[in-house]
Amino acid sequence: MANLPNEVARRRTFAIIAHPDAGKTTLTEKLLLFGGAIQLAGAVKARGEQRRARSDWMKVERERGISVTASVMSFEYNGCAFNLLDTPGHEDFSEDTYRTLTAVDSAVMVIDAAKGIEAQTLKLFAACRLRDVPIITFINKMDRESREPLDLLSEIEDQLALDVTPASWPIGMGKTFRGCYDLLKDRLILFERGGKQDEDVVEIKGIDDPKLDANLKPDEVQRLRDDIEMARGLMKPFDLGAYREGHLSPVYFGSAVNNFGVGELLSGLAEMAPPPRPQKAATRMVEPTEEKTTAFVFKIQANMDPKHRDRIAFTRLCSGKFERGMKMLHVRSGKQINLHNPVVFLAQDREIAEEGYAGDILGIPNHGNLRIGDTLTEGEPLQFVGIPSFAPEHLQAVRADDPLRAKHLGKALEQLAEEGAARVFRPEIGTDYIVGVVGALQFEILADRILTEYGLPVRFEPTSLHTARWIESDDPVALKTFLDETRASVGKDHNGDHVFLARNAWHLDRAEKDHPKVRFLKVKEQAQ
Numbered sequence: 001m002a003n004l005p006n007e008v009a010r011r012r013t014f015a016i017i018a019h020p021d022a023g024k025t026t027l028t029e030k031l032l033l034f035g036g037a038i039q040l041a042g043a044v045k046a047r048g049e050q051r052r053a054r055s056d057w058m059k060v061e062r063e064r065g066i067s068v069t070a071s072v073m074s075f076e077y078n079g080c081a082f083n084l085l086d087t088p089g090h091e092d093f094s095e096d097t098y099r100t101l102t103a104v105d106s107a108v109m110v111i112d113a114a115k116g117i118e119a120q121t122l123k124l125f126a127a128c129r130l131r132d133v134p135i136i137t138f139i140n141k142m143d144r145e146s147r148e149p150l151d152l153l154s155e156i157e158d159q160l161a162l163d164v165t166p167a168s169w170p171i172g173m174g175k176t177f178r179g180c181y182d183l184l185k186d187r188l189i190l191f192e193r194g195g196k197q198d199e200d201v202v203e204i205k206g207i208d209d210p211k212l213d214a215n216l217k218p219d220e221v222q223r224l225r226d227d228i229e230m231a232r233g234l235m236k237p238f239d240l241g242a243y244r245e246g247h248l249s250p251v252y253f254g255s256a257v258n259n260f261g262v263g264e265l266l267s268g269l270a271e272m273a274p275p276p277r278p279q280k281a282a283t284r285m286v287e288p289t290e291e292k293t294t295a296f297v298f299k300i301q302a303n304m305d306p307k308h309r310d311r312i313a314f315t316r317l318c319s320g321k322f323e324r325g326m327k328m329l330h331v332r333s334g335k336q337i338n339l340h341n342p343v344v345f346l347a348q349d350r351e352i353a354e355e356g357y358a359g360d361i362l363g364i365p366n367h368g369n370l371r372i373g374d375t376l377t378e379g380e381p382l383q384f385v386g387i388p389s390f391a392p393e394h395l396q397a398v399r400a401d402d403p404l405r406a407k408h409l410g411k412a413l414e415q416l417a418e419e420g421a422a423r424v425f426r427p428e429i430g431t432d433y434i435v436g437v438v439g440a441l442q443f444e445i446l447a448d449r450i451l452t453e454y455g456l457p458v459r460f461e462p463t464s465l466h467t468a469r470w471i472e473s474d475d476p477v478a479l480k481t482f483l484d485e486t487r488a489s490v491g492k493d494h495n496g497d498h499v500f501l502a503r504n505a506w507h508l509d510r511a512e513k514d515h516p517k518v519r520f521l522k523v524k525e526q527a528q
């Protein structure tokens with residue numbers, strides 16, 4: 001196990017967060033290109049199309065041109081092993097996104113230089129902040145007319161309450177974009193439209209080096225010197241500790257489509273981004289360099305191939321060395337599972353995983369026994385914590401078109417709930433299932449999946465319900481009183497945990513006031 005600490009130290013598991021259109025797909029592709037994982041730009045999209053062609057249930061995805069599924073891409077660069085977890089950018093899928101963010105150690109936030117912070121940037125950033133995920137910012141599309149760099153930086157500071165430090169400084173923009181000054185390494189990196197991978201780099205000894213004058217026009221040099229002086233005066237210097245604690249973000253400027261800034265970003269990730277972190281379990285912290293292997297499931301993807309009723313459990317290794325064929329304890333059920341064919345995800349393909357270390361993501365095929373939040377160990381009854389479940393913001397009743405098939409519907413809903421695709425509640429009174437989702441578009445996707453995967457036409461119908469809250473109390477009498485008094489508004493989720501189904505904000509408020517000993521939870525940790 002001599003190389004365990006080295007293997008852990010060289011891993012970087014991260015996600016890219018961005019508002020749609022900021023350039024996440026383009027940057028992902030370029031990162032893979034730089035990492036040698038793909039040979040041609042455009043391959044990421046091709047992969048998406050191939051996958052869509054294979055699986056019917058992604059019809060909605062195809063029709064709407066949005067990415068419903070998150071995937072994992074692994075590649076190597078400069079001696080580091082990167083795992084890039086894709087987060088669905090569409091606002092309707094934030095719950096999946098939140099959970100993906102529990103499996104990364106850092107994030108790259110992509111911002112469109114002309115637009116700055118957008119709605120979805122804010123939402124995704126909030127998810128990162130919940131866990132103090134360290135963030136490197138990439139301001140993209142500098143080859144277009146964009147906002148002033150200082151203006152963009154202050155917007156990040158103000159809107160996100162996050163300190164920023166420029167890692168590079170742009171020279172010009174749009175048609176006059178000349179490149180960036182690398183503030184961390186004192187280099188001038190010249191921009192070339194449609195750029196190649198190896199940029200023209202001029203090593204500089206500080207901002208006063210006459211080499212700058214030799215490579216740029218006088219007004220460009222003057223502006224650069226003034227800008228940098230001002231930026232250095234206004235902004236904090238880079239501080240690794242503050243970055244890794246999630247309080248300070250180094251900012252790169254670039255143009256993903258022109259390959260510009262991508263190499264610097266990757267080097268930044270290699271040099272600054274944290275290796276796999278210790279992971280919190282209910283009883284103790286688990287260090288990534290511990291010899292015994294541990295892992296947790298953060299995402300389930302069902303029916304990737306409709307011909308096989310398989311599900312893939314996306315599992316993050318937290319410690320030890322995984323080896324193909326090893327047996328692990330599935331802590332929730334107490335059963336051993338044999339990992340003889342888990343997969344790792346390469347840029348364009350999946351491959352059987354031979355080995356893995358903390359930070360790596362395995363895809364474990366299974367028939368539904370693995371659920372989001374589950375822990376796997378070599379025998380210790382650990383339970384990792386911190387994998388959240390969010391109270392749904394939209395609630396609807398669902399019925400099978402054919403009432404005789406209600407039982408089948410129950411089974412389908414149970415599986416979808418286990419997978420984390422929806423919350424499914426059974427009210428104490430009545431026979432309807434209430435389905436809750438975070439984004440309204442998910443109802444359509446669910447109906448489509450229930451039809452294609454289970455052959456069941458269903459209807460979703462609006463209800464008079466407003467929101468759901470998980471309920472708990474340290475006082476069993478108070479809990480019982482609450483349940484008795486509000487029976488008409490109480491149900492259970494697929495784990496058998498009680499939920500309060502409120503008709504409106506007032507109803508919830510009233511229940512909270514009337515039952516001060518009961519807690520109404522918006523976020524629940526799963527599979528405890």
Ligand code: G4P
Nearest residue numbers: 018019020021022023024025026140141144255256257258
């Ligand atoms: P997303 O995944 O965040 O939604 O964004 P995506 O990468 O698909 O990029 C959105 C659009 O922005 C694409 O153009 C892409 O080519 C463009 N883009 C990405 N990076 C840059 C950049 O550095 N400079 C400029 N000028 N454009 C950039 P599109 O016209 O929507 O798609 P396509 O026809 O180019 O594929």
